Structure formats: structure tokens, C-alpha cells
Amino acid sequence: MKKKLRYGLIGAGSNAEKKHLTGYSALPHVELVAVCDVNQEKAKKMAEKYQISNLYTNYTVMLDREQLDLVSVCTPNLFHADISIYALNRGVHVHCEKPLAISAVDSQKILDAKRKSGKMLMIGLNNRMTNEAVFIKQYIDEGNLGDIYQAKAGWRRRSGIPGRGTWFTNKQLSGGGVMVDLGVHYLDLVLYLMGNPEPSYITGSTRRTYDHTNLRNRNGYAGNPNGIFDVEDSAVGYLQLKNGGAVSFEFSWASNIEKDTTFIELIGTKGGISLVDGRLKIFSEQQGTCVDIVPQLSPNVKLLNEFEHFTSCILSGEEPLAPPEHGVYMMEIIDQFYRSASLGQPVLLSRRERTAAVIYD
Ligand SMILES: NC(=O)c1ccc[n+]([C@@H]2O[C@H](COP(=O)([O-])OP(=O)(O)OC[C@H]3O[C@@H](n4cnc5c(N)ncnc54)[C@H](O)[C@@H]3O)[C@@H](O)[C@H]2O)c1
Incomplete structure (x- = not known):
């Protein structure tokens, strides 16, 4: 059996639950490994609901410890850049919610980190996928x-x-x-x-x-x-x-x-x-x-299923249909x-x- 993709969630709010955990938990080739939220109660609630055993309040600690393949970034927009760049630098693929960042300058920094890391980043532009x-x-x-x-x-x-x-x-x-x-x-x-x-x-x-x-x-x-x-x-x-x-x-x-x-x-x-x-x-x-x-x-x-699409891009090396270049263009x-x-x-x-x-x- 092929190794499952080890998945972590950062930002356990409403979008994370409605979209990302619902989407990734339905994929047999993904293992929900860890969840992080600065609000411990929120992280705990989500971990219990989706039976995720590792819970964090600091994303750097989670990324340093868990050997993840892929994370979702579902925090308020200001934090998208720092978190995505940290994850990419750690060799982790990133599914970042829209907007990619709060400015073109921050979006470009994410794109640079993505190119340097050789990892994938897809923006959560679900309206492209209806x-x-x-x-x-x-x-x-x-x-x-x-x-x-x-x-x-x-x-x-x-x-x-x-x-x-x-x-x-x-x-x-x-x-x-x-x-x-x-x-x-x-x-x-x-x-x-x-x-x-x-x-x-x-x-x-x-x-x-x-x-x-x-x-x-x-x-x-x-x-x-x-x-x-x-x-x-x-x-x-x-x-x-x-x-x-x-x-x-x-x-x-x-x-x-x-x-x-x-x-x-x-x-x-x-x-x-x-x-x-x-x-x-x-x-x-x-x-x-x-x-x-x-x-x-x-x-x-x-x-098209956003979560299947991104994991299949990770496994095949094909560019996802909402890459960070498009986020820089939009910002x-x-x-x-x-x-x-x-x-x-x-x-x-x-x-x-x-x-x-x-x-x-
Ligand atoms: N694609 C869509 O249709 C769609 C819909 C809604 C929201 N979004 C996007 O999703 C993101 C989250 O929105 P939401 O509605 O879920 O907001 P939310 O407020 O419900 O959730 C955000 C969560 O992030 C946590 N958080 C804040 N800073 C953090 C940090 N540094 N590390 C870890 N966790 C942190 C908060 O405690 C909160 O639980 C935003 O970027 C938003 O634009 C996208």
C-alpha cells in the first residue's frame, strides 16, 4: 500500500471545517495528523470531531515536529504569508486560503519561497472548481x-x-x-x-x-x-x-x-x-x-474536487490550477x-x- 500523505491544518475556524477538513477527511490517501490554532479550544474541538490526535497552538512547533507532507492555511489573511513561507521552507506543500496574502509584495514572497522549495502551493479558489x-x-x-x-x-x-x-x-x-x-x-x-x-x-x-x-x-x-x-x-x-x-x-x-x-x-x-x-x-x-x-x-x-485535485498534483508533479503566480497577479x-x-x-x-x-x- 502506498504511504498516505500526512496532513496538518492551521487555523481551525469556520472555513477549515466547512471546506478543508470535510474535503481532506474524505480522501483515502490522506491521513489527518495534526491541527493547530492559537485558540486551543477551537483546535481541540476540531481534533475531537475529526479524530486528529496531535494538537498545537503554535504552527512552527507543529511543522518542526510532525514531518507533514501537506498543510492547509486557514487563518486570517495577514498570517497567510508567514505561515505558508515557513511551511514551504520546511518542505511541506501548502493549500492556502484566498487571498494568497494581504498585498502583492507578500504574495511575491510566498511565490519566491515556493519556487525555492520545489514544493506546491495552491490557493483555495473554490469558485474556479465548480x-x-x-x-x-x-x-x-x-x-x-x-x-x-x-x-x-x-x-x-x-x-x-x-x-x-x-x-x-x-x-x-x-x-x-x-x-x-x-x-x-x-x-x-x-x-x-x-x-x-x-x-x-x-x-x-x-x-x-x-x-x-x-x-x-x-x-x-x-x-x-x-x-x-x-x-x-x-x-x-x-x-x-x-x-x-x-x-x-x-x-x-x-x-x-x-x-x-x-x-x-x-x-x-x-x-x-x-x-x-x-x-x-x-x-x-x-x-x-x-x-x-x-x-x-x-x-x-x-x-473537479479541490482536494483530490491538489493531492493528485502533489503526487504527479502537475501544477495546480490555482498557483501562487495567479495570487500575485490578483493582489x-x-x-x-x-x-x-x-x-x-x-x-x-x-x-x-x-x-x-x-x-x-
Ligand atoms: N474559499 C472560501 O470560500 C472561503 C470562505 C471563507 C473564508 N475563507 C478564507 O479562509 C480563511 C479563514 O477564514 P474563516 O472564515 O475560517 O475565519 P475564522 O475566524 O472562522 O477562522 C480563523 C481561525 O484562525 C485562527 N488563527 C488566527 N491566527 C492564527 C495563527 N497565527 N495560527 C493558527 N491559527 C490562527 C483563529 O483562532 C481562528 O480559529 C481566510 O483567509 C478567509 O479569507 C475562504
Whole structure:
């Protein structure tokens, strides 16, 4: 029998339980060896539920002792970089939650450590791995949309702050508000589907409206009335691409809209695709007329499983489909999105042009 991959979890919070422990505990070739959380009670609860015998409150001690093959990093965003780099330097593969880090600089440090270590790192961008996303990616890569020249992405909630006053609303710990939380998923999704095209400039606008009330917390997220709330709860923007393409986006944790919604739309010379609240549609032409196509993807057939995918990449040496290079690309866009929002004007995105563009500095 082949040796099982020795797995450790760092950050035993809600995402760790919903995603990572559920996902990895279902894989026969993975052994859940250790769990770490600075909050011992949380680590203990998770260890008991998933029958994990080794419990830590310090990730360096866990990584030094346990001879792990793979860890999940599910802590607040600020700690992703230090933990991922420590694990990679110890020769451990890393499944790091999104965003890769709180800035492009930190993301680049992770990428450098990954390259030096020869180990794998995959970002937990699960929206790339839904049946719809897998279908769309293949459909686009086969050339069915032609040249994509317009796209939009959005995720808007009416009352969905993930706990006012928790680390999510504390800029130092999170790196940003809804743009870093939901924007990282859906702006990433459209750009990934387009093949991560080179950006040209970005215009961003942010607003914080609900820092004074607990009314707009997401269901089940209590929040801390005395905690810090210094991030945006809504974000809109426009990204111009070097190839002439245009991408618009809008995200909110809370806003006065009828209902929560998620959407992406990609429009190309040969066809268009929309995915609105999970409903996939294709728009094209056939036999001299416009046609709508509604693919019927079976929810019972999972086209891609994030955890199987990453372990199979570890075993085969194939690059995972959400590598750290994509995290650096996204955090460069997000850093300049915030810069544009604070300056109140567009910001150039190409690194070379940005240093030359005195007008925006
Ligand atoms: N992919 C997704 O859909 C998705 C969904 C939710 C959250 N996330 C991401 O998952 C991560 C965690 O989010 P969450 O909702 O689980 O937060 P959470 O607050 O529920 O859990 C975070 C846990 O990390 C622990 N922690 C803090 N610092 C630590 C450290 N230095 N070492 C070990 N443990 C530490 C905390 O005690 C807490 O238990 C974030 O990066 C978030 O962006 C991703």
C-alpha cells in the first residue's frame, strides 16, 4: 500500500471545517495528523470531531515536529504569508486560503519561497472548481467565444457582513473588506476564465456604510460590537486590459438591493456566456439566427474536487490550477484598486509603466 500523505491544518475556524477538513477527511490517501490554532479550544474541538490526535497552538512547533507532507492555511489573511513561507521552507506543500496574502509584495514572497522549495502551493479558489466554471473554462479554451472583449463580475449581498468587528473588518488582519473577501473570488473567476490577461489601468471606488450597526451581519455571524471596522463594505471598479478588453465589477457585503446575487458575464466575438446566481447560459448564432443555449450540468457528477485535485498534483508533479503566480497577479490588481480608490483617479497597472507614470504618483 502506498504511504498516505500526512496532513496538518492551521487555523481551525469556520472555513477549515466547512471546506478543508470535510474535503481532506474524505480522501483515502490522506491521513489527518495534526491541527493547530492559537485558540486551543477551537483546535481541540476540531481534533475531537475529526479524530486528529496531535494538537498545537503554535504552527512552527507543529511543522518542526510532525514531518507533514501537506498543510492547509486557514487563518486570517495577514498570517497567510508567514505561515505558508515557513511551511514551504520546511518542505511541506501548502493549500492556502484566498487571498494568497494581504498585498502583492507578500504574495511575491510566498511565490519566491515556493519556487525555492520545489514544493506546491495552491490557493483555495473554490469558485474556479465548480462544475459551471470547469465547463466554461473548457468552452472558452476551445475557442467557442472567439475574442473576449467585455466581461463583468459581481457578488452583492443585502445583509452579509461576515461579522462586524471581527478580523474580516479589520484592515490590518484582512488586507481589505469586501474586495478582498468576495472580489478575490469573482474578479479572479472572470480573469482566470479569460486567461489572466495583462491589465492596463484600473479605476476603483470603495465605501463603508455599515460600520455603526450590527443589523447587516450575515446570518449566523455574530460579530463584535467593540471590534474594529475600518474596511469597505462595498466596492465597484473598472479594469482596462492591454488587449483592449474591458472588465467591470461590483461587490458588496451589505447594500439596499432586492436580494443577494452573484454574476459573471463574458462577451466575445463568437459567443457570450453568463452565470447568474448559478444559472449558466450561452448566447451565440446558428443558421443565421441568434440562439440561447442552456447547458444541463449534472449536480451529481462533480467535474473537479479541490482536494483530490491538489493531492493528485502533489503526487504527479502537475501544477495546480490555482498557483501562487495567479495570487500575485490578483493582489497587484487589488493593491492598485485600493490606490485608485484612495486617490480618486485611475491608476496604471503595468509595473514598468507605473513607475514611469509620474502623473498618477
Ligand atoms: N474559499 C472560501 O470560500 C472561503 C470562505 C471563507 C473564508 N475563507 C478564507 O479562509 C480563511 C479563514 O477564514 P474563516 O472564515 O475560517 O475565519 P475564522 O475566524 O472562522 O477562522 C480563523 C481561525 O484562525 C485562527 N488563527 C488566527 N491566527 C492564527 C495563527 N497565527 N495560527 C493558527 N491559527 C490562527 C483563529 O483562532 C481562528 O480559529 C481566510 O483567509 C478567509 O479569507 C475562504
